[in-house]
Amino acid sequence: MSQRPGFPVKLSPPGTAPTRSSPGKSAVAPAALGLSGAVAVPRMPLAPTGLGLDSGAVRARMVRLLAQQGVRDARVLEAMGLVERHRFVESALVGQAYEDTSLPIGLGQTISKPNVVARMIELLCQGASGKLGRVLEIGTGCGYQAAVLSHVATEVYSIERLRGLHEKARDNLRPLRVHNVHLIFGDGMLAYPQGAPYAGIISAAGGDDIPQAWLDQLAMGGRLVAPTVTSAGQQALVVIHKTPRGFERQVLEAVNFVPLKSGVA
Incomplete structure (x- = not known):
């Protein structure tokens, strides 16, 4: 079995050196999630910043909906709040990113x-x-x-x-x-x-x-x-x-x- 690669976002072709990247941060503040009861969301490191789709409040609304739909794992809710979904959809569809x-x-x-x-x-x-x-x-x-x-x-x-x-x-x-x-x-x-x-x-x-x-x-x-x-x-x-x-x-x-x-x- 060949040695596992390091942490590139793309594996380099055989015979070439991989490029590495370092971790970044994008977070929603726990208070913005507005979750209570059985769902305890761990503290997130950064307060929400930005406007529109870049705002943590937009993702917080999505996370609240997920909790209402039955998602209970705090690790999963936190992760869903951390990732900016609008960055992964086509530009013409960004307005629907958090639906x-x-x-x-x-x-x-x-x-x-x-x-x-x-x-x-x-x-x-x-x-x-x-x-x-x-x-x-x-x-x-x-x-x-x-x-x-x-x-x-x-x-x-x-x-x-x-x-x-x-x-x-x-x-x-x-x-x-x-x-x-x-x-x-x-x-x-x-x-x-x-x-x-x-x-x-x-x-x-x-x-x-x-x-x-x-x-x-x-x-x-x-x-x-x-x-x-x-x-x-x-x-x-x-x-x-x-x-x-x-x-x-x-x-x-x-x-x-x-x-x-x-x-x-």
Whole structure:
């Protein structure tokens, strides 16, 4: 197995030195979230600044809605409040960036609506105390979910089969100086054995079944969250937990994701 790379936002081609980036900050003040009751959101380091879509208050409203919709994990709510979603959508659609809706990002792909992103990451985090370890994301898209994952995991490996989206995600993430995200151009159905084993695997595309490579690269005790076609012929969220006794599979609510495909383009 080859040595895992450091923390570039884009892995360098073989034989060249990787470029590194350092962490940046973008935060929403805890008071701005206005959350109470069972949801305790940790303190965030910076007060909200900026105007319009750059204002922390805009993201705070989105986070309050997520909490009202049932998202309970404070780590996930904090991460959703930290990442500026409008930086990952097309310029003509920035006015809809904080609405609970999916939006086109080109090449027939979409950025998932905030509730779906938060729900899937919350499922990934279940049972873990503190940050997750190394996480693999199948389907980088525009890079938004990878940015959110960077706040709940120590390392994020994100693989994208469409070169145009891989490059778009790189361009979106570079100004944010995300230090612990590795972007990979490749076939997500094969996962990424160089980074395995993974504490969590999350997929932004749904297939007829979970690829064996994903199960093989999941660490003992790890969790896998992916849309999968069920016996009824409908897509549903499926959670797989790898235990010493084998794989425990849980089928949850119906979803509608783009199809999982092999190869690169």
